[in-house]
Structure formats: C-alpha cells, structure tokens
Amino acid sequence: MVRLLKALPLTLALAALISFATFAASCGSSSTAQARFVNAIADDTQALDIEFNGTKKFTDVGPFAASASTYVSVPSGSDKIQGFATGTTTQAFSQTSLVSFTSGKQYTMVATGTLTGTVNLLTPVDTNTAPANGSVSFRVINASLNGPGSVDVYILPDSAPNTTCFGNVGCPNPTITALPSPVSSINTTSAYVTVPYNSNGFGYTLYVTVSGQTTPLFNGGYSFNVGSVSLGSIRTLVLVDTACTDPCNGGAMSSQPILLSDLN
Secondary structure (H helix, E strand, C coil), X not given: CHHHHHHHHHXXXXXXXXXXXXXXXXXXXXXXXXXXXXXXCCCCCCCEEEEECCEEEEEEECXXXXXXXXXXXXXXXXXXXXXXXXXXXXXXEECCCCEEECCCCEEEEEEEECCCCCEEEECCEXXXXXXXXXXXXXXXXXCCCCCCCEEEEEEEECCCCCCCCCXXXXXXXXXEEEEECCXXXXXXXXXXXXXECCCCXXXXXXXXXXXXXXXXXXXXXXXXXXCECCEEEEEEEEECECCCCCCCCCCCECXXXXXXXXXC
C-alpha cells in the first residue's frame, strides 16, 4: 500500500505532462489560418507560384484563375507574400508591406493590378456556414481597378437565359449597392446576401451597373447555374479587369467575373 502511494505522485505528474504536451500541440496547430488564391492580375500571361515567408503555398495558378475552392494552411500573423513564375525563381511580384492573417480564419486572397505596375492583394475573410436548404448566399469582391469607382450588382433569377428586367416597371433593387473599386477603398467585398434557390432551372444572371444607374455595363450579363432545393449553397463572384498587355492603358472591367464554388 505504501509503495502504491509513493508511485501515485509520479503517475499524476506524467499525466499532467502528457496533458500539457497535448495542449501545447493543439495551440501550435491553431496558429495557422486558411487561404485560397485568385490570380486577377490584368497583365499576367503565366502561371504563378505563391510563397508565404519563403515557403511555397500555391502552385501553378494561371491568369484569371483560382487555386481551388479548397483551402491550404498559411501562417497567421504578418506574412511576406511573393509570386514567382511557376517552377522558377523568377519573381513576378512581391508585396511591399506584410499581409496579416488571423489564426483560425479562412481567407480568399485576390491579387489584382499589374505586374508592370503594382500588384494589390485583397484578403477578405470568408464565412462558409451553410445557409438554409433551398437557398444560395452570394458575395461579390470588386477587384477591378479599371472599372467604375463604385458599382451596383444585380444577381437575378432567370426565367429564361439572358433575360433582364432593366428598363421595365418593377425591376428589383440591386442585390448589392455601392461596392467600391480597390482604387478608392480597401473594403471592396460585399456582405453575404442570401436568396431563394431558382427552382425553374435557369439559374441566375449577374449584371453590373455604375452605382445609382440602371444601364448594365455588359449586354447579356453573366449567366451561371448554382444551388439545389435540398441544400444551402455559397458562391463568391470576383469582378476583374480585362486582360491587357504592357502598358495596360485603357483597361476596363471584364464582362466575365471569376466564380468561386464556396459550398455545395
């Protein structure tokens, strides 16, 4: 009995040490954020590898493309972000200031601007909690430096492909209003807006107008299908510039946004 009592403190100490090690490990694993990368650089003609503090995190992301809808772990805190021509050490861009990421959060990184000028990184925080079944949550990121200073965005359910109500009585209000350009603001990401799933099977069309006006910038808009009556879905649409070559004079917003399938 005495021998058992003497062994007990050692057992408790070992248990405490194991618990502490487990806690420390869990703290270490939570010191990362998650991110995905969108290449919206207007004059980029090559795929890019993206490094965080000298460590490659994204590989072979082509022009006007996304790394994936899935995320990778990236260091939290302040990171130095650099882009390289895929498979080489040829630097395409480097952020002059560090980019901050918060542990445990998910981000969509959007690189916009030009390689011959300045590349800007937009890093909005993502929310991927599923909306109610039979609904779709939309979010829009304005990454167009050459578009209007502020835009309204309409995401309308189609009763037939490429139809619109613009100019007609009873046209609905914009889905998103006064979304600024990254030229004038760092807050160029809308809130999530949830709408019912379009059960007639024709999906949605996105239209962009100058803020406060009702004439679409692009004829026909951008049509896409998404959602299900049995699930809740999330989509992010990134407004980008048209592709250009050096010196990229006279650029404009592209009629083809980048569509990210966030959930379902």
